[in-house]
Amino acid sequence: MAATIRDVAKHAGVSFKTVSRVLNGEATVRPATRQRVLDAMGTLDYTPHHTARQMRTRRSNTIGFISDEIATSPFAVDIVKGAQLEAWQHGMLLLVVNTERDGQHEADAIATLLERRVEGIVYAAMFHRSVEPNDRLRQVPAVLIDCFEPNGRYHAVVPDEEQGGHLATRTLIDHGHRRIGFVNLDPVASAAASAGRLSGYRRALAEAGLPFDPELVRHATTAPDQGYTLTAALLDLEDRPTALFCGNDRMAAGAYCAIYERGLRIPTDVAVIGYDDQEEIAAYLMPALTTIALPHQAMGRWGVQRLLELVAADDEPPTVAAPLRLTCPLVRRDSV
Amino acid sequence: MAATIRDVAKHAGVSFKTVSRVLNGEATVRPATRQRVLDAMGTLDYTPHHTARQMRTRRSNTIGFISDEIATSPFAVDIVKGAQLEAWQHGMLLLVVNTERDGQHEADAIATLLERRVEGIVYAAMFHRSVEPNDRLRQVPAVLIDCFEPNGRYHAVVPDEEQGGHLATRTLIDHGHRRIGFVNLDPVASAAASAGRLSGYRRALAEAGLPFDPELVRHATTAPDQGYTLTAALLDLEDRPTALFCGNDRMAAGAYCAIYERGLRIPTDVAVIGYDDQEEIAAYLMPALTTIALPHQAMGRWGVQRLLELVAADDEPPTVAAPLRLTCPLVRRDSV
Numbered sequence: 001m002a003a004t005i006r007d008v009a010k011h012a013g014v015s016f017k018t019v020s021r022v023l024n025g026e027a028t029v030r031p032a033t034r035q036r037v038l039d040a041m042g043t044l045d046y047t048p049h050h051t052a053r054q055m056r057t058r059r060s061n062t063i064g065f066i067s068d069e070i071a072t073s074p075f076a077v078d079i080v081k082g083a084q085l086e087a088w089q090h091g092m093l094l095l096v097v098n099t100e101r102d103g104q105h106e107a108d109a110i111a112t113l114l115e116r117r118v119e120g121i122v123y124a125a126m127f128h129r130s131v132e133p134n135d136r137l138r139q140v141p142a143v144l145i146d147c148f149e150p151n152g153r154y155h156a157v158v159p160d161e162e163q164g165g166h167l168a169t170r171t172l173i174d175h176g177h178r179r180i181g182f183v184n185l186d187p188v189a190s191a192a193a194s195a196g197r198l199s200g201y202r203r204a205l206a207e208a209g210l211p212f213d214p215e216l217v218r219h220a221t222t223a224p225d226q227g228y229t230l231t232a233a234l235l236d237l238e239d240r241p242t243a244l245f246c247g248n249d250r251m252a253a254g255a256y257c258a259i260y261e262r263g264l265r266i267p268t269d270v271a272v273i274g275y276d277d278q279e280e281i282a283a284y285l286m287p288a289l290t291t292i293a294l295p296h297q298a299m300g301r302w303g304v305q306r307l308l309e310l311v312a313a314d315d316e317p318p319t320v321a322a323p324l325r326l327t328c329p330l331v332r333r334d335s336v
Numbered sequence: 337m338a339a340t341i342r343d344v345a346k347h348a349g350v351s352f353k354t355v356s357r358v359l360n361g362e363a364t365v366r367p368a369t370r371q372r373v374l375d376a377m378g379t380l381d382y383t384p385h386h387t388a389r390q391m392r393t394r395r396s397n398t399i400g401f402i403s404d405e406i407a408t409s410p411f412a413v414d415i416v417k418g419a420q421l422e423a424w425q426h427g428m429l430l431l432v433v434n435t436e437r438d439g440q441h442e443a444d445a446i447a448t449l450l451e452r453r454v455e456g457i458v459y460a461a462m463f464h465r466s467v468e469p470n471d472r473l474r475q476v477p478a479v480l481i482d483c484f485e486p487n488g489r490y491h492a493v494v495p496d497e498e499q500g501g502h503l504a505t506r507t508l509i510d511h512g513h514r515r516i517g518f519v520n521l522d523p524v525a526s527a528a529a530s531a532g533r534l535s536g537y538r539r540a541l542a543e544a545g546l547p548f549d550p551e552l553v554r555h556a557t558t559a560p561d562q563g564y565t566l567t568a569a570l571l572d573l574e575d576r577p578t579a580l581f582c583g584n585d586r587m588a589a590g591a592y593c594a595i596y597e598r599g600l601r602i603p604t605d606v607a608v609i610g611y612d613d614q615e616e617i618a619a620y621l622m623p624a625l626t627t628i629a630l631p632h633q634a635m636g637r638w639g640v641q642r643l644l645e646l647v648a649a650d651d652e653p654p655t656v657a658a659p660l661r662l663t664c665p666l667v668r669r670d671s672v
Contacts, residue, residue, distance in 0.1 A: 077413045084434050093448065096432045098420050112429065228622035250620040253589055257622040260596030281617055284586040286564035286593040 003044035012040035023139060063087055063307065064113035064121040064140075065094045068101045068131075076126040079145055082300025083122055090308055092119075103134070110136040120307045123147070124300070128158050128192045141310035145303040146296075148192075148323045155306055156323035157299045161193045164292045164328030165200025165245075168273045171290070172243040173208045175271060175336055180205075181234040181241035182217045183251055189222050194247070197275070201245065216241055220251060227254025235262055235270070242270060243336075249274040249281040252289055252335075272335045275328075287334035295326040302326065339380035348376035359475060399423055399643065400449035400457040400476075401430045404437045404467075412462040415481055418636025419458055426644055428455075439470070446472040456643045459483070460636070464494050464528045477646035481639040482632075484659045491642055492659035493635045497529045500628045500664030501536025501581075504609045507626070508579040509544045511607060511672055516541075517570040517577035518553045519587055525558050530583070533611070537581065552577055556587060563590025571598055571606070578606060579672075585610040585617045588625055588671075608671040611664075623670035631662040638662065 009019045014037060021029050022037045029037075040046070065083055080096065087094050095113060099106040110133075113121055120140050123133055125147035132149060133142070144156035172180050182201050185194040198217070205212055218234065220226035227246060234241055235258060244259075246252040252274035259270050266272055266287055274282060277293035302324065345355045350369060357365050358373040365373075376382070401419055416432065423430050431449060435442040446469075449457055456476050459469055461483035468485060469478070480492035508516050518537055521530040534553070541548055554570065556562035563582060570577055571594060580595075582588040588610035595606050602608055602623055610618060613629035638660065 080432075081434060084432070088433075093431055093433070093452065095429055096416075096420070097424075097429065098417060116429065224619035224624065225622065227620060250616050253617060253620045254622050257592060257596065260593065263599065278616065280586050280614065281589065281620075283560035284563060284589045284617075286561065286590050288560065 003041075003046040005046075007044055008037065008040045008046050011044060012036045022135065060117040060119055061092050062116060062118050063092050063094055063304065064110075064116075064118040065096045065124065066099060066106070066109050066113070066121060067096070067124045068099055068126055076124075076146065076294075076296055078296035079124050079126075079300040079303075082297035082302075083124070083145070083304045084300075085297075086301040086304035090304075092304075092308070107134045107136065110134055114139060120311045122300075122303045122307055123154075124303070127190065128161065129190075130192070141307055143303045143307045143310070144323075145299050152320050152322065155310070155320055157302045157306070158192070158323045158325055159294050159299070159328050160325035161196025161328070162200040162203070163325070164275065164294075165197030166204045167200070167328065167330055168197075168245045168275065168292050169201045169204035170207075171330060171336060172245065172271060172273060173204060173210070175243070175267075177241075177243035177271060178210060179213070179216065179239065179241040179243070180210075181231070181244045183227060183230045183234070183244065183246045183255065184217060184219050185247035186222050187219050190247075194219070197247070220247060224250070225254065227251025228258045229254075231255035231258040232261075235259065235264070244270055244272045246272065246274050248276045249278040249289060249291055250276075252291070253281055253285060256285055267335050274335075277331045282331070282333060285335070290333045290336040291331050292328045293331050294328060298326050339377075339382040341382075343380055344373065344376045344382050347380055348372045358471065396453040396455055397428050398452060398454050399428050399430055399640065400446075400452075400454040401432045401460065402435060402442070402445050402449070402457060403432070403460045404435055404462055412460075412482065412630075412632055414632035415460050415462075415636040415639075418633035418638075419460070419481070419640045420636075421633075422637040422640035426640075428640075428644070443470045443472065446470055446475075450475060456647045458636075458639045458643055459490075460639070463526065464497065465526075466528070477643055479639045479643045479646070480659075481635050488656050488658070491646070491656055493638050493642070494528070494659045494661055495630050495635070495664050496661035497532025497664070498536040498539070499661070500611065500630075501533030502540045503536070503664065503666055504533075504581045504611065504628050505537045505540035506543075507666060507672060508581065508607060508609060509540060509546070511579070511603075513577075513579035513607060514546060515549070515552065515575065515577040515579070517567070517580045519563060519566045519570070519580065519582045519591065520553060520555050521583035522558050523555050526583075530555070533583070556583060560586070561590065563587025564594045565590075567591040567594040568597075571595065571600070580606060580608045582608065582610050584612045585614040585625060585627055586612075588627070589617055589621060592621055603671050610671075613667045618667070618669060621671070626669045626672040627667050628664045629667050630664060634662050 005019050009016045019037055022034050084094055097109040099109050121142045122145055124145040129147050130150050131147040142154055144154045148156040187194045202212055218230040246255050252272055264270050274289045274291035277291045282289040282291050341355050345352045355373055358370050420430055433445040435445050457478045458481055460481040465483050466486050467483040478490055480490045484492040523530045538548055554566040582591050588608055600606050610625045610627035613627045618625035618627050
C-alpha cells in the first residue's frame, strides 16, 4: 500500500502540517526538519503527487509549461512548439508561464498552475543546464526539458552534447582537416554543453589518431565579440587551423568576419562548423553555415509525451532514470 | 438597448440558428446569406461578444493567445513575452495556441479557447501583415498584434514602418552619406513593411535634398542569399553606395560577407544599418550591427492592455480606430 502524508509525518516525527509545508515549498520550515521529511519520503517511497492527483476532482486537460527565460534565447522557442504540438495531439492545452529565472516568480508560477489544476508541468530551460526547481513542482507529475536536477528527482531530457561535439569534429576530419580550432562555449555559464562537446571533440581526434593541441581550443566568455576575437587569435597562430568548430552559430557569424577580414575564403581556406542550427543566422551567412542542430522540438515533444505517461500511470516508478540524451544531428550547408 | 442575436435574425430574415452558424464561422452558410447576416449586425450595431460574455457564468482569468507561426520567426517571441508580462500583472494567464497559418487549425484553436471560457483573445502574427481571422474570433473581445484586418473589424497594433525606414535613412544621412543603398524586403511577402520603409527612405532623402536613384533600391525575395547577392550587386556598381540600409538583420549578415569579400571595411568604407534588432545576430557581427528595433514586446503589452480594457468595458465602441502604430527605435552599435 502506498505511503500517505501521515505515514511520512509519523516517520519523520513531525506534524502533518509540517510535511504539507515542505511539500508546498514554504520557507518557514527549518532546513534540518525539511531534510528529515524528505528522508522519510525517500524511505517510504512516498510520491507526493499521488495524493495531489487524488485531490483533483476532475481532469483539466491542461498542462503547465514553465520556462526560465524565453526572451534571451528565442531560438529555443522550438521547445514550446514541440510541447504544443504533442499536447494538442492529446487534446491538452499548455498554460505557458515565464519565470525570468527569478525564484519568487517561479514559486508563484507553480502555485498559479496548481490552482488551475494542471495535470502536470513541464519545466524547460532555454539552454542545457543544471536546475533546482522549487519543491512545489513535486506536487504534480513533472518533467524537465533541456535541463536536469543534479539529484535526479525528475525525469529529464537533454541534448547529447558529447555526441554533437564528436559529430562536428568528425565531419571536419572526414573533409581532410588535421588542425581543427575549437571556439568552445563558456565553461562556467554553459558547463554542460562546453564539457560534453570538448569531450566529443577529443574523442573524435583520438579515433582519427590526431594529437590534441590545447592551443587550438579557446574558451569563450558570454560576451558577443568572442566568436570574432577568438577566431582572430586562432588564425594569427603560426600554424593556423584549416577548420573551425564554433560553440554556436552566433559565434560563427563573428568568426566569418575574422576570416573574411584576413582575405581568407570559406570553406577553401578555412572550413567552419557551428552549433544550434539557428536558421536565421546559419542560412543567411555566405556561404551558408553547416552546423549541428539542437533537438529542441524533439525535446519538447518527448517532455510532454513522458509527462502524459506519468499522469496516466497510477504508480510512478520510485526511481528516476538518468536524463534521456537526444541526438544532435548534422545540418549540411556550404561552409565545410 | 443592445441588439440581440434574435434582432439580427429578424432583420436579416433568417433563423436564429443561421446567425449562430455565421458567428461560429461554419462553412455551411451560403455567402449571400452570410453577407446579409453581417450587414444586419452592422446596421443594428450588434456586438457578438456581448452575448457571449453574458453567457459566461464566471470569470476565468484567462486570455487566449493565438499566433500564426512562432517557429519560423522566433525573434518575434518577444510579443509573447510582452503579452505574458502584461497579463501576469493583471492576474491573468495566457493560453497559448499556435495555428501554423492553417485555417482549420485556427478555427479549432479559437473554438478550444472559447470552450475554456477565455475572457478575450489576442491574435498575433509573427510579421507585420494583413490577416482575415476566422469569424469566431468575434465572439469574444479580440485584439490583433503585428497584423491588421483590412476592413478594420478589430483593434490592432503594428510597427510604424514608415517612421523606421525614415529613421534608418536619416541616421545614415546624418553620418554624411549621400549614396545610400537599400536592400528592401520582398514587396509581396512583406508588403506592409516593404512599402512603409521605402516611403520612409524616400521622405528622408527628400528632406535632405538628395535625389532618389532607383538603381540603389533592390527588392529581395525571401531566399536567404539575398542580403549577400543584392549587396554584391550594389557594391559592383560604378558609383557604389557608401552606406547600406538592409531590410532585416539576417540580410545584413549576408551583406557583411559581400562587403568583407571585397576587402572593404565597415563602417569606414561602407556603413550598414539593419532592421529588427535581432540581438543574436546584430550583437555577434563584427562590428556589431546598428539597427532599427521592432517594438515586439511593446506590441505584446499594448495588445493585452487594450484587450483587458475591452473585456472590462460594458459597451465596446462600435467603431474601431485605425491600427495603432508603435515607434521603431534606433539601436546604436558600431556599423554606422
